[in-house]
Amino acid sequence: MSKLIDVILNWTFGSLKSMIFKRRLTKKILRLKYHMMFRVIETTRARIKHQKFYNNKEFDSTKSQMFVDFMNFKLDTVRDEFQNLILQAAKSVDNDMLKDQVYNTMTNTVKVYISKTKMCFIEKGIPYDDATEIITLFEKWREETITVISNEITNIFASSYHSTKYENLLAVLGAISIAIALIPKDGVAAFNAINGKFMETKYKDR
Numbered sequence: 003m004s005k006l007i008d009v010i011l012n013w014t015f016g017s018l019k020s021m022i023f024k025r026r027l028t029k030k031i032l033r034l035k036y037h038m039m040f041r042v043i044e045t046t047r048a049r050i051k052h053q054k055f056y057n058n059k060e061f062d063s064t065k066s067q068m069f070v071d072f073m074n075f076k077l078d079t080v081r082d083e084f085q086n087l088i089l090q091a092a093k094s095v096d097n098d099m100l101k102d103q104v105y106n107t108m109t110n111t112v113k114v115y116i117s118k119t120k121m122c123f124i125e126k127g128i129p130y131d132d133a134t135e136i137i138t139l140f141e142k143w144r145e146e147t148i149t150v151i152s153n154e155i156t157n158i159f160a161s162s163y164h165s166t167k168y169e170n171l172l173a174v175l176g177a178i179s180i181a182i183a184l185i186p187k188d189g190v191a192a193f194n195a196i197n198g199k200f201m202e203t204k205y206k207d208r
Contacts, residue, residue, distance in 0.1 A: 079115035140192040
């Protein structure tokens with residue numbers, strides 16, 4: 003009888019210990035909504051706010067406004083999708099599930115921002131083909147950055163240095179922060195590649 007009691011007590015203690023650990027881990031994951039990455043988003047937004055483009059030394063108002071709108075849609079989508087990822091991560095079963103959630107978030111971020119940006123451009127007077135072209139150019143300039151970040155995320159989940167979901171997600175958000183900081187550089191390069199294309203296009207006011 004005493005052995006049975008010991009088994010029951012050990013099982014109960016182990017279950018209680020596991021439950022406490024999971025609750026603490028969940029709280030730590032949810033606190034990541036205050037991660038530096040979200041501050042980087044706002045710092046980046048401030049950097050692009052007054053970006054101006056010129057064509058033969060003449061100010062290109064349309065392209066300048068398009069750039070700011072483009073960047074804001076991109077930054078807003080990254081913020082919203084990764085805030086949602088944090089909520090999902092708190093409920094994920096293990097690191098494998100978290101890895102899938104991370105990659106799904108990255109894919110969905112691109113789909114959402116492209117849809118919103120293209121719709122905005124068309125509503126403000128930019129032809130569909132031109133709206134598609136500038137987005138395609140930006141994604142082309144982003145390819146190298148995305149490849150590097152994707153490889154880093156793969157390494158994070160393959161590494162033995164990150165054992166918990168919290169540690170993995172913390173490292174992922176750090177990597178994404180770097181990608182966010184490079185968004186304006188890639189955006190400027192993409193918009194500079196279209197010289198004078200929008201000079202005669204009237205961009206409707208916000």
